[in-house]
Amino acid sequence: DAKTTQPPSMDCAEGRAANLPCNHSTISGNEYVYWYRQIHSQGPQYIIHGLKNNETNEMASLIITEDRKSSTLILPHATLRDTAVYYCIVRRETNAGKSTFGDGTTLTVKP
Amino acid sequence: KAGVTQTPRYLIKTRGQQVTLSCSPISGHRSVSWYQQTPGQGLQFLFEYFSETQRNKGNFPGRFSGRQFSNSRSEMNVSTLELGDSALYLCASSIRTDSYEQYFGPGTRLTVT
Numbered sequence: 001d002a003k004t005t006q007p008p009s010m011d012c013a014e015g016r017a018a019n020l021p022c023n024h025s026t027i028s029g030n031e032y033v034y035w036y037r038q039i040h041s042q043g044p045q046y047i048i049h050g051l052k053n054n055e056t057n058e059m060a061s062l063i064i065t066e067d068r069k070s071s072t073l074i075l076p077h078a079t080l081r082d083t084a085v086y087y088c089i090v091r092r093e094t095n096a097g098k099s100t101f102g103d104g105t106t107l108t109v110k111p
Numbered sequence: 112k113a114g115v116t117q118t119p120r121y122l123i124k125t126r127g128q129q130v131t132l133s134c135s136p137i138s139g140h141r142s143v144s145w146y147q148q149t150p151g152q153g154l155q156f157l158f159e160y161f162s163e164t165q166r167n168k169g170n171f172p173g174r175f176s177g178r179q180f181s182n183s184r185s186e187m188n189v190s191t192l193e194l195g196d197s198a199l200y201l202c203a204s205s206i207r208t209d210s211y212e213q214y215f216g217p218g219t220r221l222t223v224t
Binding site (some may be wrong): 042044045101102104 | 115146153154155156169201203211212214215216217218
């Protein structure tokens with residue numbers, strides 16, 4: 001699975017959009033981009049995933065660049081409950097159960 | 112629908128002992144993966160079971176083992192515990208082995224003294 005790079009921490013004002021970047025320059029054609037988050041003392045929570053098209057669900061939007069070497073997770077209206085560590089993972093679908101999560105980005109939403 | 116449950120939530124053991132952790136996946140999910148999370152190493156994949164068979168394995172010593180039962184419940188066992196085994200052990204379930212949506216349990220916090 002391709003390696004990902006994320007900033008260690010970010011701040012966001014409550015009610016504003018949080019844009020979390022992820023670099024995955026070695027991604028291969030059959031690898032998906034997945035995002036999870038982990039709120040303190042809880043297990044990680046699946047957020048969204050995509051291959052090459054932008055995706056949106058009730059939690060977030062995922063923007064993947066045309067060359068697929070980077071992506072951005074967007075939380076449109078961040079709340080204090082969105083404070084968590086966000087993990088970006090790249091993996092083949094057949095390796096779905098095999099991921100090792102990196103250090104992620106600690107997002108702090110401030111009032 | 113109930114989420115992934117793990118028991119026990121907290122456990123204290125001494126070096127040299129063994130421990131068994133349990134995970135009950137979401138109803139209908141047949142794949143269970145186990146992860147170890149430590150402050151220094153992050154979240155690392157241990158192994159995955161599907162239909163009672165180990166499908167994938169991470170880079171952990173043989174002291175770490177697991178199994179899955181016909182009802183998809185899974186257990187992991189760590190023998191000859193070491194101080195470095197202190198961690199949060201998480202299990203995640205998904206509908207099938209290649210599913211991209213994994214749902215994690217709350218974890219078992221293991222402390223080895």
